[in-house]
Amino acid sequence: xxxxxxxxxxxxxxxxxxxxxxxxxxxxxxxxxxxxxxxxxxxxxxxxxxxxxxxxxxxxxxxxxxxxxxxxxxxxxxxxxxxxxxxxxxxxxxxxxxxxxxxxxxxxxxxxxxxx
Amino acid sequence: xxxxxxxxxxxxxxxxxxxxxxxxxxxxxxxxxxxxxxxxxxxxxxxxxxxxxxxxxxxxxxxxxxxxxxxxxxxxxxxxxxxxxxxxxxxxxxxxxxxxxxxxxxxxxxxxxxx
Numbered sequence: 114x115x116x117x118x119x120x121x122x123x124x125x126x127x128x129x130x131x132x133x134x135x136x137x138x139x140x141x142x143x144x145x146x147x148x149x150x151x152x153x154x155x156x157x158x159x160x161x162x163x164x165x166x167x168x169x170x171x172x173x174x175x176x177x178x179x180x181x182x183x184x185x186x187x188x189x190x191x192x193x194x195x196x197x198x199x200x201x202x203x204x205x206x207x208x209x210x211x212x213x214x215x216x217x218x219x220x221x222x223x224x225x226x227x228x229x
Numbered sequence: 230x231x232x233x234x235x236x237x238x239x240x241x242x243x244x245x246x247x248x249x250x251x252x253x254x255x256x257x258x259x260x261x262x263x264x265x266x267x268x269x270x271x272x273x274x275x276x277x278x279x280x281x282x283x284x285x286x287x288x289x290x291x292x293x294x295x296x297x298x299x300x301x302x303x304x305x306x307x308x309x310x311x312x313x314x315x316x317x318x319x320x321x322x323x324x325x326x327x328x329x330x331x332x333x334x335x336x337x338x339x340x341x342x343x344x
Binding site: 145147151155156157158159162204206208210217218219220222223225 | 264266271272273274276279320324329330331332333334335336337
């Protein structure tokens with residue numbers, strides 16, 4: 114089946130630093146990818162839609178200058194958490210839909226970010 | 230706007246028994262898709278089953294079946310012959326035509342399978 118990878122799987126950083134998370138579709142092309150955020154014991158909340166070749170679309174309440182998204186190619190989207198603070202600590206998951214397969218979303222394994 | 234409601238924060242079921250996880254949704258769109266995902270403690274999201282709004286038959290995938298009642302706007306997941314490995318968080322989610330395939334998730338149900 115389709116595979117989406119994320120890197121890194123976990124990261125610990127100091128407050129004020131920036132962290133980049135990569136999301137790759139390994140065996141299909143994805144013109145669109147989605148970034149979700151999940152706090153412990155809560156649901157997934159959509160942060161933004163990453164569009165290849167154009168700007169990302171952010172959900173209401175998500176700071177676009179805080180969470181920079183770049184869809185560099187048809188198989189790669191990156192999320193950069195700029196000037197991270199402890200409240201940014203969370204589980205970040207990306208997904209990519211594959212057209213034609215009921216538009217099923219294939220999820221990456223997630224990245225656990227801890228900001229000290 | 231789309232909304233997904235899962236009213237069972239936690240469920241217990243005995244091994245080999247069947248269990249139903251509830252999901253209701255609210256949308257004014259005629260064309261939409263309903264999904265169920267399983268999230269074990271590792272965090273990965275595992276796709277279980279899909280139901281399209283125009284599908285007349287309930288979807289089935291192995292031990293998973295989706296009880297789709299369109300008029301009631303419900304899409305309950307039925308897991309038959311529960312196994313210990315079924316213990317996980319289960320999320321109901323919805324996409325809609327024109328929404329660019331993005332998913333709206335319910336709050337989830339934590340399922341625990343007991344011996």
